[in-house]
Amino acid sequence: MRLTQEQDELRAAVKSLLxxxxxxxxxxxLTEQIGVASLAVPEKYEGAGCGAVDVHVVMEELGRVLSPVPLLGSAVLAAQLLLATGDDDACARLLPGIADGSAVVGVAWAEDGSWDPAATRATAAPSTAGNRRIDGSKRHVLGGTEADTLLVTARTGVGVSLFEVAPGDPGAHGETMVAMDRTRPLGRWRFEGAEGRLVGTDGGGARALEHALDLARTALAAEQVGAAQACLDLTVAYTKERVQFGRSIGSFQAVKHRLADAYVLVEAARSAALGAAFAAEGAEPAGFGRYASVAQAAASEALSTVAGDMIQLHGGIGITWEHDAHRYFKRAHSSAQLFGTPDWHRRRIARSLDLGRPQEEARP
Structure with a gap:
């Protein structure tokens, strides 16, 4: 799992620009000079035709500075969802705008705290215009209410399907959620007979979204690793500067142990996230979901732990509004909920490995 010279140069360019x-x-x-939004978009849709590892490099740098740009929601989740539907017409219509950064596409699927696409309760009924009338509510839409186009999941007679909805439709009502993490805008949308255009096959929305979510989880894990590394770097620098009892607090054994443990967590999470990115580009995608869940669980717990340690080791200044510690702490806990909690991902891993069954059932 080695990065290429081009990927190292991509990291340096993004870091310098940020x-x-x-x-x-x-x-x-970022979009005009480096083309970050085009990385995961195929060349046939005016993208760069790169892969998940290149996205990993960019997301890690965005995580370091808690950047609020819409790369995760639009250029990763929405773009991969469109590709997963296999709808060439929708891809040709929407992906070029995503790739050049001129358009932001939001995905509205979460309902009542559930991230499971199969739990969709919004409905889509036939309309006179040949489209569908979408009714229901969606929460935690990445990008808030700033999307130019929405991809909405709704249930039809054959299952969960995906629909393209214009945010300006009279039946679409959006509002920005008051979130703990102000660096990641989230929106709440209510649909009351909004016109929806079917994307992909009727009933194929849940399967396409699950694949896109795994790619988004892999990208989010990279972002979490970048944020965790920033927390560690800030804390190490502070422990070298803060003097207590005539010596820097970083020289105390107890502090050294805390920093060493944090370093191990960050590096383990980086390996898991990078492993998932390479698995996404592998020839056998069957087990990719497991890699994505491992990465998400490891990165979520690493960032939450290291962000908490940063506040404690900074002492009084760590709990002030002036210091960035609270911003990383909030991002840590919001990201750990975004695409499933660490516990949810561990259960998913166990199911994929056929573990956790009663002992008598597990016997051959």
Whole structure:
């Protein structure tokens, strides 16, 4: 699992650009100068035709600075969902805008705290225009209400399907959620007879979304690793500067142990996240979901732990608004819920390995 020279250069370019542009101001130069939104989009749809490892490199750097740009929600989740549907017309219509950063596409599927596509309760009924009327509510839509297009899951007579909905439709009502993590905008959408255009096959939405979610989980794990590394770097630097009893607190054995444990967590999470990215590009995608869950569980727990340690080892300054520690702590806990908790991912891994059954059933 070695990065190529081009990937190292991509990392350096993204890191340099983020040092010059902060917040949402970084989106345009990231897309126009480096083309980050086009990385996972095939060349036939005006993308760069790269893969999950290149996305990993960019997401790790975005995580270091808690960038709020819409790469995860639009250029990863939405783009991969469109590709997974196999709908060439929808891909040709929407992917070029995603790739050049001129359009942001949001995915609305989570309902009532459930991330499971199969738990969809929104409905799609036939309309006179040949489309469908979408009714239902969606939460935790990445990008908030700023999307130019929405991809919405709704249940038809044959199962969960995917529909393209215009945010300006009279039946679509969006509002920005008041989230703990202000660096990741989330939206709440209510649909009351909104016109939806079928994307992919009727009843094929859940399967396509599950694959896209695994790719998004892999990208999110990379972002979490970058944030965890930033927490560790800030903490190490502070323990060298903070003097207590005539010596830097980083020289105390107890502090050394905490930092060493944090380093192990970060490196283990980085290996898991990078392993999932390489697995996504592998020739045998059957077990990719397991790799994605391993990466998500490891990265979520690493970031939550290291962000908590950062606050404790910074002492009083670590709980002030002026210090960035609270921003990383909030991102840690919001990201750990975004595509499933670590416990959910461990249960998923156990099911995929046929573990956790009663002992008598597990006997040959």
């Amino acid at each position: 040092a010059r542009h902060e917040g949402t101001d970084a989106w345009r130069p």
